Amino acid sequence: MPQRKITVRGAGICGLWHALMLAKAGHDVTLTESSTELFAEACSQYAGAMLSPFCEEEGTEPLNRDLGLRALDLWRETYPRSDINGSLVLAQARDRRELDRFARMTEGHERIDGDKISELEPDLAGRYETGLYFAQEGHVTPQDALPFLLDQAKGMGVNVQLGVADAPDDADWVIDCRGLAARDTLKDLRGVRGERAVIRTSEVKLSRPVRLLHPRFPLYVVPWSDDRFLIGATQIESEETGPVTVRSALELLSTAYALHPAFGEAEILDVSAGVRPAFPDNQPRVIVRNDRILVNGLYRNGYLLAPALAELTARFVDEGVTHPEVFS
Amino acid sequence: MLEFYGTEIGSRLLIGTALYPSPQILADAVKASGSRLVTVSVRREAARARSGQGFWELIKQLDVYVLPNTAGCNTVKEAVTTAQMARELFETDWIKLEVIANNDTLQPEVFGLVEAARILNEDGFKVFPYMTEDLVVAEKLVAAGCEVLMPWGAPIGSGQGLANPLALRTMRSYFPDIPLVIDAGIGAPSHAARAMEMGYDAILLNTAIAKAGDPVKMGRAFSQAIEAGRLAYESGLMEPRDMASPSTPVAGTPFFNIDGAS
Numbered sequence: 090m091p092q093r094k095i096t097v098r099g100a101g102i103c104g105l106w107h108a109l110m111l112a113k114a115g116h117d118v119t120l121t122e123s124s125t126e127l128f129a130e131a132c133s134q135y136a137g138a139m140l141s142p143f144c145e146e147e148g149t150e151p152l153n154r155d156l157g158l159r160a161l162d163l164w165r166e167t168y169p170r171s172d173i174n175g176s177l178v179l180a181q182a183r184d185r186r187e188l189d190r191f192a193r194m195t196e197g198h199e200r201i202d203g204d205k206i207s208e209l210e211p212d213l214a215g216r217y218e219t220g221l222y223f224a225q226e227g228h229v230t231p232q233d234a235l236p237f238l239l240d241q242a243k244g245m246g247v248n249v250q251l252g253v254a255d256a257p258d259d260a261d262w263v264i265d266c267r268g269l270a271a272r273d274t275l276k277d278l279r280g281v282r283g284e285r286a287v288i289r290t291s292e293v294k295l296s297r298p299v300r301l302l303h304p305r306f307p308l309y310v311v312p313w314s315d316d317r318f319l320i321g322a323t324q325i326e327s328e329e330t331g332p333v334t335v336r337s338a339l340e341l342l343s344t345a346y347a348l349h350p351a352f353g354e355a356e357i358l359d360v361s362a363g364v365r366p367a368f369p370d371n372q373p374r375v376i377v378r379n380d381r382i383l384v385n386g387l388y389r390n391g392y393l394l395a396p397a398l399a400e401l402t403a404r405f406v407d408e409g410v411t412h413p414e415v416f417s
Numbered sequence: 418m419l420e421f422y423g424t425e426i427g428s429r430l431l432i433g434t435a436l437y438p439s440p441q442i443l444a445d446a447v448k449a450s451g452s453r454l455v456t457v458s459v460r461r462e463a464a465r466a467r468s469g470q471g472f473w474e475l476i477k478q479l480d481v482y483v484l485p486n487t488a489g490c491n492t493v494k495e496a497v498t499t500a501q502m503a504r505e506l507f508e509t510d511w512i513k514l515e516v517i518a519n520n521d522t523l524q525p526e527v528f529g530l531v532e533a534a535r536i537l538n539e540d541g542f543k544v545f546p547y548m549t550e551d552l553v554v555a556e557k558l559v560a561a562g563c564e565v566l567m568p569w570g571a572p573i574g575s576g577q578g579l580a581n582p583l584a585l586r587t588m589r590s591y592f593p594d595i596p597l598v599i600d601a602g603i604g605a606p607s608h609a610a611r612a613m614e615m616g617y618d619a620i621l622l623n624t625a626i627a628k629a630g631d632p633v634k635m636g637r638a639f640s641q642a643i644e645a646g647r648l649a650y651e652s653g654l655m656e657p658r659d660m661a662s663p664s665t666p667v668a669g670t671p672f673f674n675i676d677g678a679s
Binding site: 148149190193194278279280304305326327328336367368369370371372 | 438439440441442444470471472474475489574624628630
């Protein structure tokens with residue numbers, strides 16, 4: 090297979106994985122980013138970065154589960170600091186029906202009791218009587234994983250160019266991973282606002298993401314490195330990137346507080362919002378237009394889907410093979 | 418035919434647009450259900466800089482009537498402000514008015530509701546109030562200018578069905594000429610059918626379809642139940658009896674009690 094000259098546009102989670110995969114396949118890869126500062130405008134930096142193919146089955150197609158399971162392997166192989174410790178889904182006693190529904194709509198979990206919960210997460214001992222344990226799931230910390238992927242890509246010979254907004258004209262292939270910025274050519278792409286909070290405390294330790302189900306505010310807490318926790322994320326049909334409202338901040342912070350009162354003493358490091366790119370069916374797509382390939386619509390599943398999509402794109406470039414559910 | 422404020426609506430199923438897995442599934446469910454009216458909540462975030470355009474474009478493509486709502490408002494002032502924002506954003510003077518007493522039960526705050534309804538009606542809005550099944554509240558809302566009433570079946574998202582059928586029946590007979598919509602609490606198509614059999618004009622629901630395993634199929638299920646309930650109401654239901662009433666004459670029929678024979 091001959092080496093091709095490829096430009097990947099957009100250095101978010103999707104572009105990084107594409108640059109890395111294509112460089113690994115032996116291509117001459119340039120990664121361009123329109124902002125002059127790395128990760129400044131990427132919605133990936135706002136992500137919880139859960140790798141939860143099974144939990145995502147509640148509300149998305151089986152395709153995401155299959156891509157996500159492959160992505161879990163790719164994360165494990167590529168990034169040594171991937172935390173594959175499973176994930177927990179809990180509900181307050183009065184919202185237990187939500188747990189039943191979640192269990193019905195997903196696979197890959199076991200129903201666990203209070204003893205098992207305290208064995209897995211000693212700090213939650215005595216607080217929850219029942220939950221779901223998804224043993225195969227995991228998560229990463231974006232602030233560690235994004236620079237790692239970039240360094241890996243550079244190590245494979247990827248040429249990284251910041252402050253480049255234009256599409257190149259001398260590449261054999263252009264892979265467009267610009268997320269919402271690609272709306273100039275993808276008319277049915279829309280933005281879905283997600284708000285999150287990052288807090289820090291050493292008083293609570295968690296080993297895995299915990300989702301707290303609630304009929305109106307289903308939110309999650311993800312343990313990041315350095316005693317930090319991400320609380321996320323709202324889903325609002327809006328493309329506004331502006332500051333978080335008091336109402337959303339209250340919802341986010343009270344989720345952590347409900348999970349464990351010791352979060353009440355945590356420091357608030359950041360409360361901010363990103364906008365996720367999504368197609369009307371909230372499913373990812375790889376769109377081939379002559380020598381351009383647009384990979385977009387990863388919605389809230391950038392970290393979960395990007396590695397597997399990058400692998401599919403690389404396979405298409407090398408062998409012309411398309412995945413029927415993803416390619417169009 | 419069902420009419421709200423002089424506008425004919427082609428279906429008696431009204432659908433809330435929140436909580437769906439994706440806008441595509443929402444669109445498919447609305448189409449499958451034959452619904453001609455959807456409610457859309459106005460979030461402040463979306464109103465800032467009109468940045469909810471992506472979703473709004475998808476709603477417009479459904480080609481159905483849009484009833485904006487003031488979900489999440491706890492005071493008269495908030496509800497009025499949100500309604501005014503909605504009028505501008507969605508270019509309609511229809512508003513589903515919600516004033517919520519507390520965020521835990523989502524119970525309507527009926528005093529604020531009546532006041533906000535009066536202000537909005539005077540301002541030219543066509544108000545669809547989300548209310549309890551209280552008859553006095555209904556009278557005050559009608560006096561405030563409302564020409565549609567939307568009592569709850571049960572608390573929002575609870576899926577409990579009609580918690581107080583007696584009061585709902587009374588409301589129907591007190592207001593024979595006002596369109597009455599059961600709004601909230603409907604969990605199963607049978608709940609919807611029951612309300613329609615009681616003579617309610619329409620059903621507004623969200624969670625029961627949006628959170629179903631297959632929202633598109635559930636949309637059809639509700640549509641059929643509502644049609645069945647309406648047809649039953651129009652045809653006149655039989656009165657229940659305490660005793661069996663044989664549908665063919667018993668006298669003269671040869672009758673052997675084989676089991677009892679000895």
